Amino acid sequence: MPHPPLRSRADAGAPAADPHGARAEARGDRALLFTSLREEATALALPVRGRIPRWLDGTLVRNGPALFEVGRQRLRHWFDGQAMLHAFELADGRVRYTNRFVRGRAWRANAAAGRLRYREFATDPCHALFGRAKALFRAGAVSDNAGVSVQRLGDAYVALTEGALPIAFDPRTLDAAGVVPWRDAVGGNLTTAHPHVRADGTLVSFTLRFGRRSQFVVFAVAPGTRTRRVLATIAAREPAYVHSFGVTARWAVLVECPFVVRPLEMILSGRPFAESLRWEPGRATRIHLVDLTGVRAPIVHEAPPFFAFHHVNAYDDGDDVVMDLIAYDDASVVDALYLDRLRDPAWRVPAGRAER
Numbered sequence: 240m241p242h243p244p245l246r247s248r249a250d251a252g253a254p255a256a257d258p259h260g261a262r263a264e265a266r267g268d269r270a271l272l273f274t275s276l277r278e279e280a281t282a283l284a285l286p287v288r289g290r291i292p293r294w295l296d297g298t299l300v301r302n303g304p305a306l307f308e309v310g311r312q313r314l315r316h317w318f319d320g321q322a323m324l325h326a327f328e329l330a331d332g333r334v335r336y337t338n339r340f341v342r343g344r345a346w347r348a349n350a351a352a353g354r355l356r357y358r359e360f361a362t363d364p365c366h367a368l369f370g371r372a373k374a375l376f377r378a379g380a381v382s383d384n385a386g387v388s389v390q391r392l393g394d395a396y397v398a399l400t401e402g403a404l405p406i407a408f409d410p411r412t413l414d415a416a417g418v419v420p421w422r423d424a425v426g427g428n429l430t431t432a433h434p435h436v437r438a439d440g441t442l443v444s445f446t447l448r449f450g451r452r453s454q455f456v457v458f459a460v461a462p463g464t465r466t467r468r469v470l471a472t473i474a475a476r477e478p479a480y481v482h483s484f485g486v487t488a489r490w491a492v493l494v495e496c497p498f499v500v501r502p503l504e505m506i507l508s509g510r511p512f513a514e515s516l517r518w519e520p521g522r523a524t525r526i527h528l529v530d531l532t533g534v535r536a537p538i539v540h541e542a543p544p545f546f547a548f549h550h551v552n553a554y555d556d557g558d559d560v561v562m563d564l565i566a567y568d569d570a571s572v573v574d575a576l577y578l579d580r581l582r583d584p585a586w587r588v589p590a591g592r593a594e595r
Contacts, residue, residue: 269581269582269584270582270584272581273307273317273578273581273582274307275305275306275307275308276305276306276323276338277306279338279339279340280336280337280338281337282328282335282336282337283335283336283337284333284334284335284336285327285334285335285336287332287333287334290332291329291332291333291334292332293331293332295329296329296330296331297328297329298326298327298328298329298410299326299327299329300324300325300326300327300389300396300410300413301324301325301389302322302323302324302325302341302385302386302387302388302389302398303320303322303323303325303386303387304317304318304319304320304321304322304323304386305320305321305322305323305338305340305386306320306321306323306340307319307320307321307578309321309349309353309354309355310349310352310353310354310355311354312354312355312362313578314355314359314362314578315361315362315577315578315579316359316360316361316362316513316576316577316578317576317577317578317581318359318360318361318386318513318576319359319360319361319362319384319578320386321340321341321346321349321384321386322340322341322343322346322384322385322386322398322400323338323339323340323341323386324338324339324340324341324389324398324408324413325337325338326338326410326413337412337413338413339408339412339413339414339415341384341385341386341398341406341408341415342414342415343383343384343385343406343415343417343418344357344383344418345357345382345383345384346384357381357382357383357384358381358382358511358512359382359384359511360401360511360512360513361511361512361513361514361577362511363509363510363511381402381403381428381429382400382402383400383402383404383406383418384400384402385397385398385399385400385402385405385406385432386398386400387399387400387401387432387433388432388433390405390434390436390442391436392405392419392442392460392465393419393462393463393464393465394463395407395416395419396408396409396410397419398415399432399434400432401429401430401431401432401482402429402430403426403427403428403429403430403446404418404419404420404421405418405419406418406419407419419465420465421465421466421467422464422465422466423465423466423467425446425456425458425467425469426446426448427446427447427448427456428446428447428448428449429446429447429449430444430445430446430447431444431445431481431482431483431484432482433482433483433484433549433550435484435485435486435491437486437531439462440461440462440463441459441460441461441462442459442460442462443457443458443459443460443470443486443491443531444457444458444460445457445458445481445484445491445493446458447475447478447481449478449502450502452474452476453474453475453476453477453478453502454472454473454474454475455472455473455475455478455481455493455495455527456469456471456472456473457469457470457471457472457473457491457493457529458470459531459533468533469533470491470529470530470531470532470533471527471529471530471533471536471537473493473527473529473537475495477499477500477501478495478499478500478502479495479496479497479498479499479500479525480496480498480499480500480516480570480573481493481494481495481496482547482548482549483547483548483549483550484550485550485552485553485562485564486531486553487553487554487555487560488531488554488555489530489531489555490528490529490530490531490553490555490560491528491529491531492526492527492528492529492550492553492560492562493526493527493529494524494525494526494527494547494550494562494564495524495525495526495527496524496544496545496546496547496570497518497519497520497521497522497523497524497544498516498517498518498519498546498570498573499516499517499519499522500512500515500516500517501515501517513573516570516573518546518569518570518571519544520544520569521544522544523541523542523543523544524541524542524543524544524545525539525540525541526539526540526541526542526562527539528540528560544569545566545567545568545569545594546566546567546568546569546570546572546573547564547565547566547567547591548565548572548591549564549565550562550563550564551563551564551565551593561595562595563593563594563595564593564594565591565592565593565594566591566592566593566594567589567591567592571589572588572589572591575588575589576588
């Protein structure tokens, strides 16, 4: 397989990235996007501008951060916001809205204590050293603040975050029903909130296990089951922050950008995960191709350093693998999403660009 440099899709005639990130900015009062929503509604009729076709029928469910304070503690980063589910029910040209906080383990503990009890992405509850170690190395001690995506897992609807355990919810009421445990011994501390479901219903995802020798574990889950079949393990002495990945008909494509963490150093420093990540531009980006049959060992390719949150697409082209993602020159976009910056009307979030 050749090793071509990443090529911008803008070079091929796609629209160039907005240099100021203005298209990612909401119109009107941007601060409202980062103001806590505390109220919950049930089947609230929403005003409709224009007309919704009557054949458009069903419910759209999404989740995201909604509460940016816990007691007197102000959360620091957009990713720290406490999660809420939103449902838009469309029927007969009308829209009704329901929302609920994702009342997982972390939410209930925070509510009972009136303060943050679980470490979030960039906000720490100030545990002692032992507590920090437990929170890092035991999956059940990681926050289950599931505010990134929703997914069907077997017979359950689940809300996902980068913590290792998904939270089930009732798709009609949005009430949380507890974590959905895996029925295996794979373990894992962090994962992606963007798994892939193949045409046959198989779910493909990965988890990151911290330890003296940390590992990414790429796995598949057969339809209707909760047992992870390991496809490959990838050693990572200083694991990268990997938010998403790609899948083709033959491969899972896991990209390790040089934005890395030293797990032991994170424990000893007491800093939250976001502040323990380091941009290492002297390192290459490592692209792992994992055989979806689990037969072949992973193939590793290297590319120039860049950062990415999201993959757009991936597919096989003969013996080549083509990958589209939204790339940044560095990882400064992560720091750009601290809430004090986002609430500043003059602040501009760095814009990514489509790369192939």
